[in-house]
Amino acid sequence: xxxxxxxxxxxxxxxxxxxxxxxxxxxxxxxxxxxxxxxxxxxxxxxxxxxxxxxxxxxxxxxxxxxxxxxxxxxxxxxxxxxxxxxxxxxxxxxxxxxxxxxxxxxxxxxxxxxxxxxxxxxxxxxxxxxxxxxxxxxxxxxxxxxxxxxxxxxxxxxxxxxxxxxxxxxxxxxxxxxxxxxxxxxxxxxxxxxxxxxxxxxxxxxxxxxxxxxxxxxxxxxxxxxxxxxxxxxxxxxxxxxxxxxxxxxxxxxxxxxxxxxxxxxxxxxxxxxxxxxxxxxxxxxxxxxxxxxxxxxxxxxxxxxxxxxx
Numbered sequence: 001x002x003x004x005x006x007x008x009x010x011x012x013x014x015x016x017x018x019x020x021x022x023x024x025x026x027x028x029x030x031x032x033x034x035x036x037x038x039x040x041x042x043x044x045x046x047x048x049x050x051x052x053x054x055x056x057x058x059x060x061x062x063x064x065x066x067x068x069x070x071x072x073x074x075x076x077x078x079x080x081x082x083x084x085x086x087x088x089x090x091x092x093x094x095x096x097x098x099x100x101x102x103x104x105x106x107x108x109x110x111x112x113x114x115x116x117x118x119x120x121x122x123x124x125x126x127x128x129x130x131x132x133x134x135x136x137x138x139x140x141x142x143x144x145x146x147x148x149x150x151x152x153x154x155x156x157x158x159x160x161x162x163x164x165x166x167x168x169x170x171x172x173x174x175x176x177x178x179x180x181x182x183x184x185x186x187x188x189x190x191x192x193x194x195x196x197x198x199x200x201x202x203x204x205x206x207x208x209x210x211x212x213x214x215x216x217x218x219x220x221x222x223x224x225x226x227x228x229x230x231x232x233x234x235x236x237x238x239x240x241x242x243x244x245x246x247x248x249x250x251x252x253x254x255x256x257x258x259x260x261x262x263x264x265x266x267x268x269x270x271x272x273x274x275x276x277x278x279x280x281x282x283x284x285x286x287x288x289x290x291x292x293x294x295x296x297x298x299x300x301x302x303x304x305x306x307x308x309x310x311x312x
């Protein structure tokens with residue numbers, strides 16, 4: 001990963017590829033023998049509805065860590081969920097073994113060519129903020145997938161760089177590059193009452209951010225078909241929702257594990273980047289202390305609410 005790259009995975013260890021899946025009384029169905037399935041231990045819901053098929057389009061470099069992040073969010077939901085892992089066929093990962101990808105992942109074309117579309121799709125971020133969108137090696141494959149998802153009206157949540165990419169592709173909204181990373185856990189405020197993804201969540205709710213770019217609220221306001229759904233006075237636009245398609249664009253990292261920002265902070269220190277201490281993260285802003293998780297329950301609520309919208 002390049003120095004200064006955002007949308008980075010955390011440092012949680014994952015079992016080796018031959019570690020058997022533990023027996024979990026859960027309603028989240030994962031690819032057989034997926035090592036990161038252990039992230040769901042103890043997180044099973046008490047009742048189920050569904051079933052729902054969810055595809056995770058994983059653009060992050062450390063794919064097993066990102067898998068674990070989303071498994072922790074989806075496992076507690078009161079739905080019977082089948083999770084499919086998807087990665088671009090036109091990109092070769094330098095941080096995840098090809099064996100893991102070949103074993104557990106399918107391509108976007110395979111996901112959309114099986115004759116049975118997923119009920120919902122999550123598209124992650126990627127550490128490519130410094131590149132022009134068209135310079136990303138899987139850009140054509142990604143935009144073809146975005147167009148098909150929209151044409152078939154498949155509900156989709158785009159996250160971090162994925163959100164920036166979708167807003168640029170569908171609406172021509174340019175990303176804004178920052179001189180310093182937005183890093184920390186920031187309060188977010190819905191812009192109107194009644195948004196289905198914030199049902200039961202008392203604002204402000206806290207969300208981790210880790211990015212060198214974003215979008216201008218004025219650009220969203222000036223664009224037909226989308227609205228700012230939540231924002232922060234400290235970190236800017238958090239979530240944009242489409243009024244013409246079942247799509248949401250999230251510029252934070254609700255899925256982050258408790259120690260991810262800590263991992264990124266010390267990684268950047270080691271690279272000589274001189275990062276700012278992540279805001280609202282360490283007790284007394286002291287990196288020697290254990291970070292405080294102030295967002296996971298809200299993150300589970302956000303994704304549970306999204307899942308509830310998929311079946312109407």
